[in-house]
Amino acid sequence: MDEQISRYLPLTEATAYILMAVVEPLHGYALMQKVEQMSQGTVRIGPGTLYGAFAQLEKEGLIRMVKEADRRKSYLLTEKGKTVLLEHLRRTELLVTYGRMIAKEM
Known part of the structure; x- marks a missing residue:
């Protein structure tokens, strides 16, 4: 596996859901709803966690802002x-x- 990729792994559960959600452009509130729906309510991401994650994932080049x-x-x-x-x-x-x-x- 490429060392550039392996440094991001393993993903946390929340990060994995965030990345899966943004296969289409989404803003924060819509993403929080989508993650809750995808996880059948088992994962809830609060605004503070989400916007911190957005900043970090954007800095690392895993996501990009497409619209404001x-x-x-x-x-x-x-x-x-x-x-x-x-x-x-x-x-x-x-x-x-x-x-x-x-x-x-077992």
């Missing part, structure tokens, strides 16, 4: 962000696959 209107900034996943997210999902899939195998043996 009425004090609402919309963000979108970058190519680098897609690569990181896909690698995270691959690793998570391995974990789930082996976890299911072990669970059957």
Whole structure:
């Protein structure tokens, strides 16, 4: 795995949901709602956490601001962000696959 990508892994659960949500342009409030819906209510991201995450993810080049209107900034996943997210999902899939195998043996 590319060292540039591995430095971002593993993603936290909240970060993974944020990156999955911004495959389409979203502003903060819409993203909070989407994450809650995607996670079936198990993950809730507050405004302070979200805007801190936006700043960090933008600084790292994983997301970019694509629109600003009425004090609402919309963000979108970058190519680098897609690569990181896909690698995270691959690793998570391995974990789930082996976890299911072990669970059957218990």
